[in-house]
Amino acid sequence: MIDPPLDGVQTPEPEPAHSADPDAVPPQAGPPEPKRTERPHPLTPLIRGWVVSLALIIGLGREILGWFTESRPLPPLQLLLGGIGGIAVIAVLIGLASWLATRFVIDADELRIESGILLRKSQRIAFDKVTSIDVLQPLAARIFALAELEIDIGSSERVKLRYLTRARSYSLRDYLLSRAHSHQAELVHTEDPGLQLGDLSAEDEVLVQVPPQRLLLGAVTSNEFIGLLITIIITVTAAAIAAPYFGGPVLVLALGVSAISGIGGFVVRRLTGQFNFTLSSRPAGLRISRGLTSLTSQSVPPRRIQLVRLSQSLWWRRFGWYRAEIDVLGMGMRNEEDTHASVSSVLLPVADHAQVRLVLARIWPEADWESIQLHPAPFRARWLHPVAGPFLGLGHDDLLVVSRHGWLERRWDLVPHARVQSIRIDQGPVSRKLGLADLAFHTAGSRLHPHAYGLDANHVLERQDELIMLAQAHRSDITLAPAARPAAPADQPGPEALRADQAEATISDTE
Amino acid sequence: MDALFQPDGDWQRLGDVAVVSHRVNSLALNLLASIGLLVGVWILTNGDLLWVGAAAVAAASWTTWRVIRIGRWIRSFGFREGERDLLITHGLWYKSLTAIPYGRMLSVEVTTGPVSRLWGLADVQLITASHRSNAQIPALRATDAARLRDHLIALGEKQALPL
Incomplete structure (x- = not known):
């Protein structure tokens, strides 16, 4: 192995870069100079x-x-x-x-992290396996202008590098993201952006920024909030009725106080977690940054997006607002709490129609979900889906499948055919009597499960071959605009490349 | 079965060995559970023969029902190796049809447990990037399972699709 030039690598750390193994005798063939490895920040x-x-x-x-x-x-x-x-x-x-035990190398040809005191672990990650990278800044680290780099490689365990200087984190993040897209990238030193609430660099183009007022209004009109409110009203009323027999007014007071703190907590969590929510676009993909108490910025390569779910709470219909969630390959079992410094699946917490259009056009430039004709579920489906019945529907064109369902919260599942791994048709005893069938689309994501309910069985029968064919059609990358697409399908890896792509993401060994 | 769950083609069914083995398994398991239930009822009711008798009748009819049912369920199972995808259908009350394009397969697993090994049977499971695909063909003869695995892998390599 001949070492490529390392000029791209810079070590902004105050301490000198360490040699990986100073005692190692260089092998005869192609003697490489010892790799420059780094340690996290000494603090x-x-x-x-x-x-x-x-x-x-x-x-x-x-x-x-x-x-x-x-x-x-x-x-x-x-x-x-x-x-x-x-x-x-x-x-x-x-x-x-x-x-002392932790060292890492991020250079032109490898990304390797060595860690562990007793159990030494050397983890080498293929660049193209990096699904998303997050820069987290917990309070204690923020004070010293440090940040944590979290690399998601699709397995359940996320690789963490902590703590690095903020500037170093951002430059590594940018570099790894470009490499994940198989761009040849230079590792450049970025200036420390300083302590700030947003996290934008010059090449970022802000797509959507959610103002706090809208966030607040969105939280207050969300189904979760209304559900919380109704539960509290019922409990407090019940307590008020029961009060004379049990604890008297103290009981009502205690319940009321905890109810108010519950409501307040919900709104505050939503607000601080999504504060200054900014979705920006950069050459390497989309980026989300958000948070008041701890700033989270999260990168989303469009290629890894398996599906987009738009949802609309009961009251949001009036405002024409949508919430967009994504399921990303390798996001694993991320929690739904979109509040803390953890990574979430929320692409847009509250957005209007135009913003949704804008963002979807960035993810899948050619797909147009609105022009897809949806076939509504037949009237008899209301026996099984009394409320959602009129809203159910399924449609597709040659890029996307759109399924509409839900009643208290209306949902649109948008799944590109290119991400469908398998399709299942289901029919229970009642559905069979009614001549209905359900469809499930299996994607590589693990959080959202796209379904279509209450469809006419004959309709499904007519479509099933077509849907299956579309799921396996070879096509060019749906995330690219036609102009940006290479003339020769260079991006289309052959079978061998695919096998390699599906090979184990990390090569880790413990001694 | 209707056309929805069984499009035209060369459908393969599981053999009689699979049916018999599942019936025997089911019988053994249900008998064990029945004995447990009867002992429980005996202890709880201090040996009241009426209760124990009722429980015995219930357990016997449940066991009979399950043993008949499992055989029918195995018979309802079918798969079709199409040109570009594998179709799997099963279910009596809740029918389902799963279509897996060969190109989406990441790997194919053949598994066999101690009991099914006695019968010379093995399960074939197709793994796709989605953990919900759940494409399993149970109780094939071990040689058929190996043949199917090699065939599927060969087809998958030929038709690989990007993830």
């Missing part, structure tokens, strides 16, 4: 120690509050402080050891 162990002791203080504080109310004797203060201090020191020491 890392301190921050991790701080996080541990903070968790400890909060945990202990709760215990002690409990002791107060039970009027138990407190242990001496010295013991407490000593205990916390001791554990914090141990945490810092462990952090230090793991920092």
